Amino acid sequence: MSGIVEGLAKAYVKRWLWKAAAPVAVPVFGVLTLLLIPLAVLAAPEASTASASSSCSIGGTGATVAGTELDAVQMGHAQTIVTVASGDGLDPYAATVALATAYQESRIRMLANDGSSPRLTAEQAAVTATSLNFPHDGLGSDHDSVNTFQQRWIAGWGTVAQLMDPVYAAEAFYRRLIEVPNWQVIPLTEAAQAVQVSAYGSAYARWEPLASELTTMLWPAAQATAADPGGAVAGVCPGLPVASGSWIRPTAGTVTSGFGPRGGTLHAGVDIAGPRDTPVYATADGTVVIAACTSAYCDRDGSLSLTGYGNLVELDHGGGVTTRYAHLSAYTATAGQRVSAGALLGFQGSTGNSTGVHLHLEVRLDGASVDPVPWLADRGVDLQAATIAG
Structure with missing residues (x-):
């Protein structure tokens, strides 16, 4: 794992109004303030009870990008993909290619795989199903494909454990992207297809506007993270209205x-x-x-x-x-x-x-x-x- 991994857990959007922890940030970056959706709270400010919206997380509170609604989970993974590109010294176009790919392959979700594909042997299915042991946002069943990019351990992308790490997945994508001749100037769909070797290679072009807008939105935060990956982050989620002197449950779950x-x-x-x-x-x-x-x-x-x-x-x-x-x-x-x-x-x-x-x-x-x-x-x-x- 390269040095970009260093500090990434603390690296989600530093020095915007929320500073880092979120893939979307605030005031100093004007347009992004529109992305903040207030945390739902069920109690009045003077009450001692409060409830937090499950849609609020380190990844943000969701946003509409190029006409497409993305939730907090998707925004979090998008920020990771962009942050890895910045940290690896790549330009925004690399992140745009990666985001378009991830949206086509998984809708930018970390997918596990239950190994149910009939194309797998019993042994391959068992190995693939170990992806269920790692944090994931849903299930897929395409061959042995896993994660946001639907990378295959059988095809040499890495072990299942490595591929279920969002940072490793992004780095693996970029390692192959930079090996593509003239990747910086060829059409996005060609660059993505050269990496993915998909049966639907032309599909990536459809998501270029979404990916381009997402990159523009998240790139400044990624740069701030690369410059200063340590320390406290500032959160996207508002605090809860709790009466002074009260005690509350600290988290949902x-x-x-x-x-x-x-x-x-x-x-x-x-x-x-x-x-x-x-x-x-x-x-x-x-x-x-x-x-x-x-x-x-x-x-x-x-x-x-x-x-x-x-x-x-x-x-x-x-x-x-x-x-x-x-x-x-x-x-x-x-x-x-x-x-x-x-x-x-x-x-x-x-x-x-x-x-x-x-x-x-x-x-x-x-x-x-x-x-x-x-x-x-x-x-x-x-x-x-x-x-x-x-």
């Missing part, structure tokens, strides 16, 4: 692992799993103590062999009470910052000692971890609920 012994060690918190880049909010008013990568790397998913919390935000609520928000794909807070309950802190991810996308939430009293479920229940917060509520 399902509790998948509770507090207690796990594999001979203490699992010091509770895991709440939702879609990748689901917003994570402050459970209560507090001051940011830590906002940093606490593992050897946080620019991509971690593993059980990696130590640390990955991207971590810790809040001090006073009275000896602190909360920790771990494994974030990116964080939006900075140390020393004062935040209110419902403030955006980051996004669910799988950085650090983790094998799946989730938020690891801890509650600590004078430094000692306690079970967050009953502790927060005493403050009116039901962690077993599927949505954010106080």
Whole structure:
């Protein structure tokens, strides 16, 4: 994996009004302000309950581009594709070719493959189906094709695990694109077809206006990311309206692992799993103590062999009470910052000692971890609920 991967989890759109975390950005880049769709909240500002829209994520809140509606997931993948091109020193045309290709092949979604194609042997089908073990946005069944570009492990694009990494997928596309003679000047559909060798090679041209507008929209953010990939990002998602002094559930999703012994060690918190880049909010008013990568790397998913919390935000609520928000794909807070309950802190991810996308939430009293479920229940917060509520 090349150096562009460095900092990419924190690299989604720096220094626009939202700064980085999002594939779409704000004020300083005027036209992009039109892309922000407010986060839906069900509670009034004075209420202690709030609900977050599932359409809001690190990838943005959706946009209409060249007459085509793209949701937050698609915008997130589009930003990754553009950011990789910028980081690899390629020009915007490379990103345009890649985006047109990805839209034709998958509608810019990370697709897994269940191996059901009759063209696969039983062994090939089994290997292809391992793509289901990785985060994905839907299923495909075309041969052994996977990911946003529908790349094939049998055709030498990489292992299934590599191909299910959005950054690797984009880099693999660009590696082959730059080998195409005169790729910078030949028609887009010819450049894309030379890389993809598709049965429908002329189809890519249809999406050139969409891809060109997307590139224009996302390129400044990609350049800002390449220039400064580290540090906190600023989020697309607004904070939640929560009454001062209230406690809330910090993120949407399902509790998948509770507090207690796990594999001979203490699992010091509770895991709440939702879609990748689901917003994570402050459970209560507090001051940011830590906002940093606490593992050897946080620019991509971690593993059980990696130590640390990955991207971590810790809040001090006073009275000896602190909360920790771990494994974030990116964080939006900075140390020393004062935040209110419902403030955006980051996004669910799988950085650090983790094998799946989730938020690891801890509650600590004078430094000692306690079970967050009953502790927060005493403050009116039901962690077993599927949505954010106080």
